[in-house]
Amino acid sequence: MDSAPHKTRCNPAAIGRNKHLCESLADSCFPVSEGPSALHLNEFFLRQFCDAHTCSGGRKPFSKGGKRETSTLHVVISVLVLMLLALFYIFMYLYRRGIKRGSQGLKHISKSGQKKRS
Numbered sequence: 001m002d003s004a005p006h007k008t009r010c011n012p013a014a015i016g017r018n019k020h021l022c023e024s025l026a027d028s029c030f031p032v033s034e035g036p037s038a039l040h041l042n043e044f045f046l047r048q049f050c051d052a053h054t055c056s057g058g059r060k061p062f063s064k065g066g067k068r069e070t071s072t073l074h075v076v077i078s079v080l081v082l083m084l085l086a087l088f089y090i091f092m093y094l095y096r097r098g099i100k101r102g103s104q105g106l107k108h109i110s111k112s113g114q115k116k117r118s
Helices: 012-029 036-048 072-117
Strands: none
Touching: 012 036
């Protein structure tokens, strides 16, 4: 349907330069000659960050607008907290209302008691 060529924002020269800088950063931060843990970190850094510098159109590890997975446990806990908060406020409302009614009843009793004495 759409016969116009799709514009890409990928610049192969910039991608190559960025990938080279990323690889040199990995080599300077995690020198391979320092042992197996440094080798492991170097490979991890290269896979995680440097492999993202490509024009292939594949999935990038930290692309903008990535999908967030919603955790079922997170949703359940959020709903539970909201329900407890609502119950707390209902309890506080009813408790305050009960105190006000109770004090008004005492005022009426004390006023009627004073009138009888006169």
